[in-house]
Amino acid sequence: MKVTPYEVEGEIDYDRLVQGFGASRLTPDLIRKIKNPPLLLRRGHFYAHRDFDKILKEKKFAIVSGRGPSENMTLGHLATFKFVKEIQDRYGCYVFIPFSDDEKFLYKDITYEEARQHCEENALDIIALGFDPKKTEFMFDLGGMKQDIYNLSIKCAKRMTFSMIKDSLGFIPSNNIGSIFYPAMQAAHILYPTVKYDLPVVVVIGIDQDILVRLSRDAAFKLGLRKPADLLSKFLPSLTGDGKMSASDPNSAIYTTDNEKTIKKKLNNAFSGGQETIEKHRKLGGNPDIDACFQYLKLFFEEDDKKLKQIEKDYRSGKLLSGELKKYTIEKAVSFLKQHQAKRKQARKNLSKFLSR
Amino acid sequence: MKVTPYEVEGEIDYDRLVQGFGASRLTPDLIRKIKNPPLLLRRGHFYAHRDFDKILKEKKFAIVSGRGPSENMTLGHLATFKFVKEIQDRYGCYVFIPFSDDEKFLYKDITYEEARQHCEENALDIIALGFDPKKTEFMFDLGGMKQDIYNLSIKCAKRMTFSMIKDSLGFIPSNNIGSIFYPAMQAAHILYPTVKYDLPVVVVIGIDQDILVRLSRDAAFKLGLRKPADLLSKFLPSLTGDGKMSASDPNSAIYTTDNEKTIKKKLNNAFSGGQETIEKHRKLGGNPDIDACFQYLKLFFEEDDKKLKQIEKDYRSGKLLSGELKKYTIEKAVSFLKQHQAKRKQARKNLSKFLSR
Numbered sequence: 001m002k003v004t005p006y007e008v009e010g011e012i013d014y015d016r017l018v019q020g021f022g023a024s025r026l027t028p029d030l031i032r033k034i035k036n037p038p039l040l041l042r043r044g045h046f047y048a049h050r051d052f053d054k055i056l057k058e059k060k061f062a063i064v065s066g067r068g069p070s071e072n073m074t075l076g077h078l079a080t081f082k083f084v085k086e087i088q089d090r091y092g093c094y095v096f097i098p099f100s101d102d103e104k105f106l107y108k109d110i111t112y113e114e115a116r117q118h119c120e121e122n123a124l125d126i127i128a129l130g131f132d133p134k135k136t137e138f139m140f141d142l143g144g145m146k147q148d149i150y151n152l153s154i155k156c157a158k159r160m161t162f163s164m165i166k167d168s169l170g171f172i173p174s175n176n177i178g179s180i181f182y183p184a185m186q187a188a189h190i191l192y193p194t195v196k197y198d199l200p201v202v203v204v205i206g207i208d209q210d211i212l213v214r215l216s217r218d219a220a221f222k223l224g225l226r227k228p229a230d231l232l233s234k235f236l237p238s239l240t241g242d243g244k245m246s247a248s249d250p251n252s253a254i255y256t257t258d259n260e261k262t263i264k265k266k267l268n269n270a271f272s273g274g275q276e277t278i279e280k281h282r283k284l285g286g287n288p289d290i291d292a293c294f295q296y297l298k299l300f301f302e303e304d305d306k307k308l309k310q311i312e313k314d315y316r317s318g319k320l321l322s323g324e325l326k327k328y329t330i331e332k333a334v335s336f337l338k339q340h341q342a343k344r345k346q347a348r349k350n351l352s353k354f355l356s357r
Numbered sequence: 358m359k360v361t362p363y364e365v366e367g368e369i370d371y372d373r374l375v376q377g378f379g380a381s382r383l384t385p386d387l388i389r390k391i392k393n394p395p396l397l398l399r400r401g402h403f404y405a406h407r408d409f410d411k412i413l414k415e416k417k418f419a420i421v422s423g424r425g426p427s428e429n430m431t432l433g434h435l436a437t438f439k440f441v442k443e444i445q446d447r448y449g450c451y452v453f454i455p456f457s458d459d460e461k462f463l464y465k466d467i468t469y470e471e472a473r474q475h476c477e478e479n480a481l482d483i484i485a486l487g488f489d490p491k492k493t494e495f496m497f498d499l500g501g502m503k504q505d506i507y508n509l510s511i512k513c514a515k516r517m518t519f520s521m522i523k524d525s526l527g528f529i530p531s532n533n534i535g536s537i538f539y540p541a542m543q544a545a546h547i548l549y550p551t552v553k554y555d556l557p558v559v560v561v562i563g564i565d566q567d568i569l570v571r572l573s574r575d576a577a578f579k580l581g582l583r584k585p586a587d588l589l590s591k592f593l594p595s596l597t598g599d600g601k602m603s604a605s606d607p608n609s610a611i612y613t614t615d616n617e618k619t620i621k622k623k624l625n626n627a628f629s630g631g632q633e634t635i636e637k638h639r640k641l642g643g644n645p646d647i648d649a650c651f652q653y654l655k656l657f658f659e660e661d662d663k664k665l666k667q668i669e670k671d672y673r674s675g676k677l678l679s680g681e682l683k684k685y686t687i688e689k690a691v692s693f694l695k696q697h698q699a700k701r702k703q704a705r706k707n708l709s710k711f712l713s714r
Binding site: 102105106112141142143144145147150151153154155157158159160161162163165166171172173174175176177178179180181183184 | 459462463469498499500501502504507508510511512514515516517518519520522523528529530531532533534535536537538540541
């Protein structure tokens with residue numbers, strides 16, 4: 001197993017990750033304390049944390065959840081922001097979304113122009129989820145670098161050595177110096193609501209990015225600031241059944257801009273937990289735990305817990321066939337994405353309301 | 358001999374530096390082509406260059422000459438900006454002065470607030486020299502970071518690896534990641550007039566900083582931009598007679614804010630090239646080449662070439678005594694600094710005219 005912000009490989013042991021990273025499991029007790037827990041919390045996708053119990057005791061707090069802009073945004077990416085939006089709805093909290101166009105440009109083989117454009121396109125998907133523009137701020141590094149963020153990144157950078165970064169992130173001397181600096185910029189994004197608005201922060205992030213939060217917590221400590229809390233998620237499963245969903249592999253994920261035909265094709269071809277024949281399926285039942293469609297229902301489309309439980313039971317018993325499960329998932333997916341795409345179109349005119357002020 | 362942007366040690370062999378760095382000597386032929394050559398060119402203080410002959414063929418060009426802000430600005434620092442101002446007067450060229458408050462904060466044991474404050478104080482000295490505010494722009498990284506500069510630094514950073522920086526600047530893994538990134542920011546300062554205004558650039562800089570220009574030239578090449586030219590100076594001698602003038606050693610240099618009493622004391626105590634007794638001096642003569650007062654006249658106070666020659670001759674022959682040379686230098690220094698300090702007071706109200714737009 002290898003899990004870093006830049007590489008995820010092998011069979012993932014989520015328990016070992018939590019232990020290894022020094023985080024805590026989200027206990028049923030803690031989840032019960034959350035107002036009307038959103039789907040991704042109820043269903044164990046967000047499964048670990050640091051100091052989130054302390055955040056819940058605060059009257060006001062801010063969420064920081066970043067977006068590494070890419071050409072296509074997947075439903076997986078969207079699921080995380082939907083979760084963030086649900087927490088905003090329940091707590092009225094402030095949400096800061098740094099778009100790391102600079103990071104993507106520095107780490108990936110893309111042009112400066114592409115990095116800039118992906119930012120704007122991805123922002124539309126996030127706006128379409130219904131964030132409150134009065135309480136949500138997007139930060140585009142290459143399109144709206146704030147003096148406060150730059151200065152904070154320099155303060156953080158002074159406290160981070162190359163050794164620390166190298167050991168934590170596996171950097172080598174042929175890495176460009178922008179990528180080496182970037183953890184300081186990320187720390188600045190994370191600590192900004194605390195420095196600027198005196199708000200405690202919870203970072204909502206995949207467990208593979210955890211090290212960046214730890215580096216930020218260390219910088220916060222050294223700068224005499226409150227350490228950011230975090231909520232850590234598992235990876236979203238690939239449609240193909242192996243590994244992590246990836247925006248760069250169109251077969252592994254549904255994109256937010258996919259049309260009906262593509263959605264149908266992708267879900268019909270998705271990895272199934274059913275048996276090879278109907279007879280066998282009726283007799284032995286299917287395995288929802290590895291079934292891509294079931295996972296999409298569980299982590300995105302099926303809000304109703306009872307209904308999901310029934311589907312799981314029926315699929316496991318063989319009463320529900322793979323074809324039927326696929327059909328139901330496709331209906332849900334098409335319906336969601338049609339609405340989403342309409343909202344996404346409307347979002348463009350609201351973009352400026354979300355940009356750095 | 359060790360000469361890097363962060364350390365200068367040993368007996369300096371200026372010829373070997375030019376050769377080693379791959380620059381060219383400023384020839385008498387090239388100096389003759391410069392309109393009314395300023396004192397520091399006539400007297401060999403600026404002694405090497407890259408592509409400056411090409412710059413002289415341009416109708417328009419920009420000078421970039423940075424300031425690493427420090428608590429006290431020395432006459433040595435001022436001499437370089439006086440030179441830049443003289444080139445501006447003769448050619449009507451644009452002058453960009455990046456104040457690397459971020460660099461100083463990252464490299465030195467000073468607070469963020471100190472770095473910010475030194476910037477503003479040093480700026481007053483530079484304004485007092487009479488720069489044209491319509492053609493001169495100051496860039497404070499921590500007090501006016503421009504989106505264009507940040508974005509350009511990221512583009513440069515993508516083309517610079519840790520290996521390159523490490524080998525060029527002698528970095529070690531315990532260096533902070535801000536200092537490792539800084540060469541990209543410096544390259545952005547240098548390339549900005551070319552990117553933003555399509556102006557060829559000449560960097561006016563001490564030879565110890567040459568590597569940063571070479572890194573910028575390399576980045577320019579990789580980005581398809583015109584490479585910046587440079588004019589390279591020797592070091593200003595210390596008042597104490599050993600090594601380089603240093604802003605952090607008050608005995609080594611006259612500060613722009615020193616009062617009459619301090620100036621007198623510093624110059625009277627300065628390293629002398631005279632003999633121990635008047636009799637010996639009359640007989641053997643003094644050595645102006647190692648005499649701190651003579652060097653101040655040569656590099657700053659005595660504009661008149663004939664007069665300087667006479668002083669040199671008389672000092673060498675023993676006709677001019679050390680005490681007389683000191684007295685003359687003190688008169689010149691006090692007179693200059695009184696005027697300068699008056700202009701410096703006036704400068705504060707004009708500061709905003711020079712800041713980034």
